[in-house]
Amino acid sequence: DAMVIQNPRYQVTQFGKPVTLSCSQTLNHNVMYWYQQKSSQAPKLLFHYYDKDFNNEADTPDNFQSRRPNTSFCFLDIRSPGLGDAAMYLCATSRDKGTATYEQYFGPGTRLTVT
Amino acid sequence: DAKTTQPTSMDCAEGRAANLPCNHSTISGNEYVYWYRQIHSQGPQYIIHGLKNNETNEMASLIITEDRKSSTLILPHATLRDTAVYYCIVRVASGGGADGLTFGKGTHLIIQP
Numbered sequence: 364d365a366m367v368i369q370n371p372r373y374q375v376t377q378f379g380k381p382v383t384l385s386c387s388q389t390l391n392h393n394v395m396y397w398y399q400q401k402s403s404q405a406p407k408l409l410f411h412y413y414d415k416d417f418n419n420e421a422d423t424p425d426n427f428q429s430r431r432p433n434t435s436f437c438f439l440d441i442r443s444p445g446l447g448d449a450a451m452y453l454c455a456t457s458r459d460k461g462t463a464t465y466e467q468y469f470g471p472g473t474r475l476t477v478t
Numbered sequence: 479d480a481k482t483t484q485p486t487s488m489d490c491a492e493g494r495a496a497n498l499p500c501n502h503s504t505i506s507g508n509e510y511v512y513w514y515r516q517i518h519s520q521g522p523q524y525i526i527h528g529l530k531n532n533e534t535n536e537m538a539s540l541i542i543t544e545d546r547k548s549s550t551l552i553l554p555h556a557t558l559r560d561t562a563v564y565y566c567i568v569r570v571a572s573g574g575g576a577d578g579l580t581f582g583k584g585t586h587l588i589i590q591p
Contacts, residue, residue, distance in 0.1 A: 367521075396578050398579075405565065405581035405582060405583060405584060406516075406522065406579070406581050408578035408579065408580070411578055420578075453521050453522070455521070455522075455578075466512070466527065467514075467522075467524060467578075467579060468524070469521030469522045469523065471520055471521050472519075472520070472521050
């Protein structure tokens with residue numbers, strides 16, 4: 364089945380140690396998103412790629428970066444994780460045709476623990 | 479995007495219809511109403527969306543009031559697997575950058591056996 368895949372599902376990193384989370388999709392969607400969801404909170408958009416164009420949210424810390432080497436893959440890099448960055452990180456995709464934006468498909472998320 | 483207001487939590491008996499309300503009194507003419515849900519420890523899942531007409535799909539029905547200031551998501555025969563947080567989101571559906579979703583606090587729906 365076509366889907367959004369996130370690896371790993373659980374990631375433990377040390378305070379200040381760079382970490383990369385991965386997302387891949389088989390839907391061939393042109394838009395990919397990263398959301399952060401802290402415990403008992405709603406998901407919050409960090410940034411998204413529209414094709415190769417990167418769109419950062421105004422309040423996303425510089426500590427968070429992203430790469431999209433091709434249509435299928437997107438990475439979230441946290442350069443120096445702090446304890447406050449412990450969260451579920453959700454990847455999503457959608458298809459945008461310029462005249463309409465379709466629903467978003469979410470992956471299962473990667474739960475990041477910072478020790 | 480317009481702001482939405484939802485009850486914090488609701489209970490529903492298994493097999494009964496679950497009716498989840500959402501207020502969006504500041505909705506603009508070109509904004510759609512979307513519903514997503516998030517089952518515990520999973521990513522959100524799209525359910526349905528609509529502009530002004532009522533909509534139905536295999537998962538749910540969406541009833542939008544004539545003035546579009548509120549809507550109701552209906553799960554016709556709730557099962558235990560429908561226990562989740564349900565998010566009502568109002569946003570422009572047309573393209574132009576494909577902005578992300580702005581999630582509110584949602585309604586935690588608990589289906590009781």
